[in-house]
Amino acid sequence: MPQTVVEKIAQSHMAEGPSRPLRAGDFLSIRPHRVMTHDNTSAVMSKFKGIGAKKIHDPKQLVFALDHDIQNQDESNQKKYRAIEAFAKEHGVDFYPAGSGIGHQIMVERGYVVPGSFVVASDSHSNMYGALGAIGTPIVRTDAAAVWATGEFWWQIPRSIEVRLEGKLPEGATGKDVIITLCGLYNHDEVLNAAIEFTGPGVASLSMDARLSISNMTTEWGPLVGWFPVDEVTIAYLRGVHQRLKAQGIERFTEADLESWTKNSPHPDAHAAYAAKITLDLAQVTPHVSGPDTVQVMQSLAEMERKKVAIHKAYLVSCVNSRLEDLDAAARVLKGKKVAQSVQFYLGAASKWVQEEAERRGTWQTLMDAGARPLPAGCGPCIGLGVGLLEKGEVGISATNRNFKGRMGSRDAQCYLASPEVVAASAVAGYIRGPHEFADRHPERRYTELAANRGGSVEKVEILKGFPARVKGRLVFMPQDNINTDAIYGKDYTYRDDMTKEMMAKVVMENYDPQFGARTSAGDVIVGGFNFGTGSSREQAVTCLKAKGIPLVIAASFSQTYLRNAYNNGFLCVEVPELVKRLREQFAKEIAAKEKTIIPGDEIDIDFTSSAITWQGEKFAFPPLGSVPQSLVIAEGVENLVAKRLGLNS
Numbered sequence: 001m002p003q004t005v006v007e008k009i010a011q012s013h014m015a016e017g018p019s020r021p022l023r024a025g026d027f028l029s030i031r032p033h034r035v036m037t038h039d040n041t042s043a044v045m046s047k048f049k050g051i052g053a054k055k056i057h058d059p060k061q062l063v064f065a066l067d068h069d070i071q072n073q074d075e076s077n078q079k080k081y082r083a084i085e086a087f088a089k090e091h092g093v094d095f096y097p098a099g100s101g102i103g104h105q106i107m108v109e110r111g112y113v114v115p116g117s118f119v120v121a122s123d124s125h126s127n128m129y130g131a132l133g134a135i136g137t138p139i140v141r142t143d144a145a146a147v148w149a150t151g152e153f154w155w156q157i158p159r160s161i162e163v164r165l166e167g168k169l170p171e172g173a174t175g176k177d178v179i180i181t182l183c184g185l186y187n188h189d190e191v192l193n194a195a196i197e198f199t200g201p202g203v204a205s206l207s208m209d210a211r212l213s214i215s216n217m218t219t220e221w222g223p224l225v226g227w228f229p230v231d232e233v234t235i236a237y238l239r240g241v242h243q244r245l246k247a248q249g250i251e252r253f254t255e256a257d258l259e260s261w262t263k264n265s266p267h268p269d270a271h272a273a274y275a276a277k278i279t280l281d282l283a284q285v286t287p288h289v290s291g292p293d294t295v296q297v298m299q300s301l302a303e304m305e306r307k308k309v310a311i312h313k314a315y316l317v318s319c320v321n322s323r324l325e326d327l328d329a330a331a332r333v334l335k336g337k338k339v340a341q342s343v344q345f346y347l348g349a350a351s352k353w354v355q356e357e358a359e360r361r362g363t364w365q366t367l368m369d370a371g372a373r374p375l376p377a378g379c380g381p382c383i384g385l386g387v388g389l390l391e392k393g394e395v396g397i398s399a400t401n402r403n404f405k406g407r408m409g410s411r412d413a414q415c416y417l418a419s420p421e422v423v424a425a426s427a428v429a430g431y432i433r434g435p436h437e438f439a440d441r442h443p444e445r446r447y448t449e450l451a452a453n454r455g456g457s458v459e460k461v462e463i464l465k466g467f468p469a470r471v472k473g474r475l476v477f478m479p480q481d482n483i484n485t486d487a488i489y490g491k492d493y494t495y496r497d498d499m500t501k502e503m504m505a506k507v508v509m510e511n512y513d514p515q516f517g518a519r520t521s522a523g524d525v526i527v528g529g530f531n532f533g534t535g536s537s538r539e540q541a542v543t544c545l546k547a548k549g550i551p552l553v554i555a556a557s558f559s560q561t562y563l564r565n566a567y568n569n570g571f572l573c574v575e576v577p578e579l580v581k582r583l584r585e586q587f588a589k590e591i592a593a594k595e596k597t598i599i600p601g602d603e604i605d606i607d608f609t610s611s612a613i614t615w616q617g618e619k620f621a622f623p624p625l626g627s628v629p630q631s632l633v634i635a636e637g638v639e640n641l642v643a644k645r646l647g648l649n650s
Contacts, residue, residue, distance in 0.1 A: 002269035004160040006195040006225055009135045009266060013118040015152045016628055024159045024275070025575070025623030034112045035061055035139070035147045036121035038103045039068040041084045044122065047145035051639050052648040056091045057151040063112055064088050065096040065103035067378040071386035101351025101377045102319040104128045108212065109351060111241050111252030115230045116266040120144075120153070125319055125401065127223065128216035130196075131208065132238070133230035133266055136215070140537070140561065142568045142638055149642050154567065154628050158224050159275035160195045165202030167283035172436055174329070175210025176321055176399065176419040178280070179217040180288045184298025185445050186221070186278065192531060193560050194275065195225035197268060202282045203229060208237040209325035216320040217401045220295040224560060230265035244353075277448045284443040287422055287434050292395075292414035293405040301422060302440035304432045309416070312394040314339075314427035315408075316367075316420055317348035317375060318382040321399035326420040327358045331366040333424035333435045339371035340430035346388040348375035370428075381408055390415060397426045461609050461624045466634040471551050471572075471606045473525035475615065477583050477598040478512070479591045483528055484535030485562065487512035489544045501547040504540065508548045513596040520597075522549025525604050529555065529580060532573075533562025542566045552606065554613070554622075556580040567629060570636035574606070576613055579620040 003011070007022045010030065017028030037044050041064050056062065066081055081098060088095035096106050104125055106112075113119050115133035120126055122144045129136025143153040163182070196218055198211075206214070211228045218226030228234070239258055245251065287301035316322060316330055327349065339345045347367055349355035355377050358364040368374065373388065380386040382400040390396045390409030396416070398408065403415040416432060425435040463469045490511045493499055509516035526545070532555035533541060542565050545553065552572035566573045583598075584591060590598050605614040611624045635641035643649045 002272045004195070004272040004274065005197055005227060005266055005268040006135060006160050007157060007272075008268070009116055009118055010155065010157055012116065018624070018626055022157055023273070024157050026157045027623070027626060027628045028155060028157070029152045029628050030118055030155045031152050032061065032120045032147060033114070033117035033134075034063055034107070034119045035144055036063045036065060036103050036107055036112070036119075036123070036126075037144055038065050038123060039080075040122055040141060041087075042080050044141050044144045044148065045084070045087055047142055047639070048148050051145060051149060051643050051646070053145075053149040053642070053646060056093065056148050059092040061147060061151060062091075062093040063096070063103070063107065064093055065100060065106045066098040067100075067102045068383060069385050070098035070376055070378040071380060098378065099352060099376050101349070101354070102379055104216070104319045105323070105350040105354070108132060109241060109353060111245050111250070114238070114253055114257070115234065115261045120147070124219050125216050127218045127226045128212055128319065130218070130225055130227040131211035131215040133228060133234055133261075135225055135227065137224050140564050140568070143564065146638050146642050150645060154632065154638070156563070156623075158193055158195045160197055160272070161191055161223070161276045161278065162274045163196050163198050163278045163280065164200035165198060165206075165280055165282055166200050167202055167281045168205040169282045169285055172421070172434070172438055173282075173285045173287055174419040174421065175206060175213040176217075177285050177287050178206075178210070178282065179214045179221065180290050180295070180298055180417065181285050181443055182278075182280065183217070183221045183290060183295040184288065185443060186447060187296035189222060189531065190276065190278075190447060192222040193557060194223045196223045196227065197274075198226070198228045202280075204231055204233070205282065206233070207325060208233055209323045212323065213320050217295075220401055229267065230261055235262050274450050276450055279446040280443060284441055286438050286441050287419060289397075289422065289432060290417035291403050292416050293403055295403065295417065300440050300442065301418075301434045301438050305434065307432075309432045310395060311343060311397050311426055311431060313388065313390060313396040314343055314345045314423050315381055315388070315396060315398035315400060316372070316423055317346060317380055317398075318400040319350055319379075320401040321420050322348060322350040323354055324357055324363075326399065327354070327363050327367065328361070330420040330424040331363045333421050334370035334428065335366050337370055337428045339427045342430050343427050344388065345370070345372045345427040346375055346381060347372040348380055349377045352377045384408055397423050397432055399423045458610055458612075459624050461611060461626060463609060464627060464630045464634060467608070467630040468551075469607070469609050471525065471608075472603055473523045473551060474521070475600060475602060475604045476520055476524045476526050477587060477600070478526060478528045478596065479584060479587065479598065480512075480596065481529040481556075482531045482534050483512060485533055485538050485541035486535055488533065488541040489538060494538050494540055504544040504547040505549070508544045509597075516597055519599060520548070524550060525552060525554065525606070526550055527554045527580065527583060527604070530557045530577075532556075532558050533566075534559040537561050537565065539565050539569060542569045542571050546571055554579065554606075567632045568638045570633045570640070572633060574613075574622045574625075576620050576622045579613055579615065582615075582618065582620070
């Protein structure tokens with residue numbers, strides 16, 4: 001069966017899973033090439049020790065990079081940093097202290113990410129690794145602890161969407177403009193939790209820094225993976241990495257590896273099954289601005305210039321746009337100019353090496369001469385930490401990746417995103433503008449949903465001892481999309497330590513439907529809409545349903561964080577969009593009347609041996625739940641499963 005590149009790379013890193021070729025929806029256990037943690041290493045350490053683990057399974061898998069709160073000199077933070085460094089030294093883990101740079105940049109420039117590898121990090125912008133032909137995807141802290149202890153974590157293969165790039169960017173347009181355009185054009189969850197494969201002749205015209213920016217910010221767009229093919233640009237970048245590291249006596253890959261990637265790079269099979277296809281003509285892309293306060297709204301730079309939006313702060317920081325190409329571009333705009341007196345312009349390189357190279361070229365001095373305020377190489381205002389945050393009533397223009405309200409400071413401030421050139425030009429002008437005149441063009445939306453024919457017959461699933469072969473229960477339909485974790489389990493209870501299981505059961509869905517607790521019973525089966533469990537990462541939004549006696553949740557789709565928290569706590573979640581569509585047809589009147597919880601009184605039957613759901617005589621298929629998800633449910637969560645495999649709770 002033909003496979004997408006994500007399915008093929010996952011197959012090559014599979015430790016446990018289906019014996020047939022992998023396909024979208026499959027659960028498997030992955031042995032990743034690398035796993036990176038940053039300041040949250042301390043939290044992973046706690047989980048690791050809580051499991052009872054004493055030894056790192058494979059220290060070479062791990063990379064620690066302190067990058068988030070590096071401006072914080074409080075003793076409590078410094079104590080945490082010292083503990084992380086000591087743990088790394090004890091276990092032989094590669095460690096990068098504060099000031100080395102942002103973890104994702106370290107991963108690519110220090111040779112930890114290579115074509116065809118599967119690389120994860122406990123940070124959402126792990127998508128960036130896809131620029132080098134790898135699968136880069138985020139994991140949660142519990143998953144990271146599992147990798148430390150066993151070398152593995154579980155994953156469900158997402159659907160793949162092809163994004164075909166045609167043409168070539170016009171002068172003045174950048175990789176940042178490409179991803180801003182994609183976020184603005186396709187802003188109705190078309191790519192949510194998918195794997196993006198960038199293809200087409202336009203890829204060759206994009207520099208590596210442009211690809212890194214695009215892959216990085218696919219996170220904000222919604223996908224779990226943003227993969228680029230390996231070509232001459234990729235190999236040239238990797239050769240530079242290899243030579244720099246070799247000069248330091250480090251060899252993470254060889255000339256033979258480079259030759260192999262050149263001749264036999266990872267690629268999808270012909271006729272691989274994609275869920276959708278997007279086509280973007282790069283020649284139509286012009287500088288655009290995201291926001292304010294969301295990446296889902298974009299405006300052309302020409303349109304923004306007509307509005308003359310005054311700014312107070314400008315930022316050239318973060319893992320999306322603070323590499324050499326970005327700094328050079330900003331320096332060309334600022335050479336011989338001064339930042340406006342009304343504007344504070346903050347500058348931070350993606351890594352120490354990037355800053356040193358920019359200093360050697362004279363780029364850094366040009367930026368300093370223009371009035372930039374330097375920050376240490378690492379995260380900072382882009383995540384609301386350190387100096388330079390937006391204050392109440394202020395407006396900022398930033399070359400970062402995320403501009404959610406309150407992200408970079410006060411919730412009463414506004415933030416726009418743009419390319420380094422636009423940020424630099426705006427810092428000089430005092431309002432949002434570009435360095436040149438640009439056409440007011442809007443790229444065409446070209447999106448096609450595809451019927452992915454996976455082929456094959458009904459698959460018989462072997463049921464492990466302790467896992468139910470089938471579940472039957474009363475149907476409870478919650479038709480809304482984007483039911484968030486606060487709706488499932490309110491914030492008023494999240495941080496209370498006195499909540500018993502009985503108390504949790506009474507307040508389930510209280511913020512969604514106050515009558516839910518009284519109307520539902522143990523054994524009921526919830527069916528939700530799309531993106532169920534979005535919002536915060538609180539685990540109680542899972543454990544409260546277990547406390548209520550709900551055996552599983554069926555939804556059209558799940559928030560990836562919710563899905564991971566569910567299985568990590570041994571709770572079943574099954575995606576069946578066709579069932580949800582059918583229920584919406586059946587209960588259209590009730591939905592129109594804004595009924596939040598629809599309980600028709602009939603039963604739904606979930607058969608795990610045939611991966612089929614039966615409701616009112618109709619059958620609906622779902623991805624098979626093999627040994628990997630079954631084991632998580634039987635053990636009642638990943639921590640128990642890891643402990644069992646380590647022989648700690650036998």
